[in-house]
Amino acid sequence: MDPFVWSLWENTEPFDLGDSGARPGAWRDQKALFLSKINTPVFLRKPVPFTHYRLQAEVAIPEQVGFVGLVFGARDSQNYELVYLAPEEIQYDPIMNGCMTWQIYNGPRYQKPYSYQTGEWLKLTVEVHPEGAVVYAGEDACPQLVITSLQHGGLPGKIGFWGYLPVYIRNLSLEEIPSHSFPQVDAKASTPGDFITDWMMSEPYTPSDQPARINNWQHVRVEENGTLNINRLYKAGQGTAVQAKSSLTFDADTEATLSIGFSDHLRIWINEEEIYQGEWRWSPPASDGRIRSNHASFPVRWQAGVNTIRAELTNREFFGWGLCVRSESF
Structure with a gap:
């Protein structure tokens, strides 16, 4: 099956923009969707039809501080899985009852130092499976982060994207992929x-x-x-x-x-x-x-x-x- 692709500077109808304030914009001559609010998720209206899938987008943080990420496994607007890019790291940050939790989920299981040059466009990829997720940045074939325990249980849910302070995102895609084996973790x-x-x-x-x-x-x-x-x-x-x-x-x-x-x-x-x-x-x-x-x-x-x-x-x-x-x- 061909991947689903949304440019996001247009054809945003499949997404519930809610009160995100998301609007078309451009950064470094590239059309994109601009978000500037704090802790702002945007969800695809329909649930994901796959159990194993790749979620990918081009993202940019225009200022010295900002965070932009991909959402998956959303049970509702207050509870969802989130992986985001920051200027100095990639973070797994499951949102629980509307609150970020990166102060709880810290250390090598959940975050990876990453030297991102603010202002540059970067491809952010998350491969999602019921047992965990694998995160890639740019064209590097080696994963930046392997998440072996999804805190919302790895259940199917909606996907989307997320921003905190001014960020840009474009060319979001969703594609079914083969299953992946993860080490079993006994909490x-x-x-x-x-x-x-x-x-x-x-x-x-x-x-x-x-x-x-x-x-x-x-x-x-x-x-x-x-x-x-x-x-x-x-x-x-x-x-x-x-x-x-x-x-x-x-x-x-x-x-x-x-x-x-x-x-x-x-x-x-x-x-x-x-x-x-x-x-x-x-x-x-x-x-x-x-x-x-x-x-x-x-x-x-x-x-x-x-x-x-x-x-x-x-x-x-x-x-x-x-x-x-x-x-x-x-």
């Missing part, structure tokens, strides 16, 4: 054993109404990278908080190092004694807000028997909302 097995993996999480609340909401809890397991992903459950809202609690049992008193990573604002209690409070968010060049388990570490003494750990996480921005905690015995 539980891939999480290091010293992470706290099982939590009880409250519903979102604002600090002023905490007593009325704190009784509603549900069991949540961390992601494959050890992070408790709040975006997967709840829509982020500035000033909104959740609490998470867990317990650890020891046969005897145990000296350990507790290491944490989080975004955006955290308070944490051990056996109901507050031991840490801090903020970590996007504030370049001082901080990028990415959740890393070695962000802060301190000694703890676990008591013989059951110990509790409780955290309050408050959302400040829309790039990832979560927590990871490791306990390493001496």
Whole structure:
């Protein structure tokens, strides 16, 4: 079957432009579609008729800061898979409840340094399969990124494209391709054993109404990278908080190092004694807000028997909302 091709500077009728503000434009003598809003997806109206397919487009970032990407596996306008080009990297950034999650999904599984010359046209390609996706840039036959675990489950869905700040895109194509084998990933097995993996999480609340909401809890397991992903459950809202609690049992008193990573604002209690409070968010060049388990570490003494750990996480921005905690015995 011949590929579907959309120039995008015209014939945009098959796409739901919504409130994206997308409009025809031109960059470096090439006609294209121009997007300039923040976190703006555009979806093909009809679902993809293939299970295995190649999604490809020519993209350009005209200024020093901008992000442009391809969307696939969209369940709805708030939940979809996204791979985008940035001036210094290629990033897998699954959108969850309308929020970007690159602060949660960071490191070599999800991002790859890439030296892109801003202003240049570049071909961005994503080969999509139920088990994962392979990302190419330009004419390089070697993949830039191999995603072995799609966070929305690899289910069929709509495709499209995405922009954040001024970007251009043209000649979007969709083509069926043969299947591809990926290594099997066991999310539980891939999480290091010293992470706290099982939590009880409250519903979102604002600090002023905490007593009325704190009784509603549900069991949540961390992601494959050890992070408790709040975006997967709840829509982020500035000033909104959740609490998470867990317990650890020891046969005897145990000296350990507790290491944490989080975004955006955290308070944490051990056996109901507050031991840490801090903020970590996007504030370049001082901080990028990415959740890393070695962000802060301190000694703890676990008591013989059951110990509790409780955290309050408050959302400040829309790039990832979560927590990871490791306990390493001496």
